[in-house]
Amino acid sequence: MTPPLPSRRGLIFGGAAVSAGALLTSCTSNESNEKGPAQAGGGAADDKPGKAVTVGFAGPQADHGWLNAINEQARARAKEYEDVTLEITEGSNDTAQQIGQIETLINKKVDVLVILPADGKALTQIGLKAMRAGIPVVNLDRVFDSQQAYRCWIGGDNYGMGLNAGRFIGERLKDKKNAKVVELAGIDNLELTRQRTEGFDDALKNYPNIKKVARQAAEFTVESGQAKMAQLLQAQSSFDALWNHDDDQGVGAERAIKQAGRDEFFMVGGAGSKHAMDAIKADNSVLKATVLYPPTMAASAIDLARALGQGKGVGGLAEHEIPASLTLYSAVVTKDNVDEYLPTGFS
CATH class of the missing domain: 3.40.50.2300 (Response regulator)
Known part of the structure; x- marks a missing residue:
């Protein structure tokens, strides 16, 4: 049976514009960071350079405004880190093609994988393959069919x-x-x-x-x-x-x-x-x-991937390890608060 989706059981973060980086900030540094050009939820989690990490990023074809914003958020966040190299695929809605793209990243021996599957159930096996190869997987938004296929899930509710x-x-x-x-x-x-x-x-x-x-x-x-x-x-x-x-x-x-x-x-x-x-x-x-349904989750996924690659935990929590799932909050934007959320709007 398919396990219940993390969106119904995960940690709930208040405020859609807040990325997981807000918690990661205190992992190794107490200094504040300036906002990056494409990030509305704050700057990179910890801009003090650490161990070099190569992050592989694979998502579906950016044929929708939200999916295009996902790619932009990932690229922009990675650029904020001197110690992160981002290997990003072209993206595909074809299951076999996306699996092939992820296998290429596995063969390149990236340190961490961030995967937004076109079909979570259909790509579960490739997630399992990466995990068995010792590559932690951050499963972004569309969840795999098995919790063993990812180290951490992050997505919308x-x-x-x-x-x-x-x-x-x-x-x-x-x-x-x-x-x-x-x-x-x-x-x-x-x-x-x-x-x-x-x-x-x-x-x-x-x-x-x-x-x-x-x-x-x-x-x-x-x-x-x-x-x-x-x-x-x-x-x-x-x-x-x-x-x-x-x-x-x-x-x-x-x-x-x-x-x-x-x-x-x-x-x-x-x-x-x-x-x-x-x-x-x-x-x-x-x-x-x-x-x-904030595309800033992709920036947070890069934060989490970097932390996993560097062996960090999440600041502000008692646990030593990054949680297994993080669910973003679905805030309602109205005339009264739209100015607060406008920077998160995607084209």
Whole structure:
């Protein structure tokens, strides 16, 4: 059986913009660090040079704004360390090709591997192979099917995304009689989509006046967002709120909404793109909030990989070792706090 995802059992870090580096800072140094150009959560964990570490980084193809931001965060964080050399693959959504890229990194005998698998279950064996070869693996976001395939998992909280979106919508509509909400989900065969829906539905259980009247699954693309949102609008003559799982597909949803001339509802997005945050700040559209799924986790993964390669622990914790899992918090960005989170927004 597949073990429960760390997002439901891991350590919860408060504040999406805070990287694991915030805890790692006190491993060997008490000095403060300046922010790097691409990092919103602070500078490198400890900029005092130590043992040289070669980190191999393998992720899926950067064909989505969030995935592109993941690559940028990893590269920018590695550049902040004099003692880190980053070996990064081109990335692929093809399982066999990504496995081949990771095998190349294993053969190069990198010190630590950071892997964001296109499919966690399908790439579990390559994670196991690296661990058996004595290369610690930092499993980023999409979890492997076995805890033996990684030394540390770090990622977002998909259930928490849906839960916090539902709570935000619930509080806004708690005094409205017979309120209606709709959901524009992501790819339905992904576990993360099911978790986001589950969290959303669980939150709405606390608001008996609110009913989810429709749900459509899109594909995390602008085109699919526009097409599926158009279908929702056609099927539902009126509703009060929309929970959209992904800000990239949300761009398409916004287009469909504008074309239909609808504005009787408010929209909550997901992930935390710069486009979404700019719209929230402008406050001139239906988009009023977005729930973060921070790509800063990639910078934190580099921090953790460096610490593993240098045999460090995590400062601020009693344990001598880096935890087995770290789950980032899904903060809700609104007009009231958008300035705080704007630096984390990705294109």
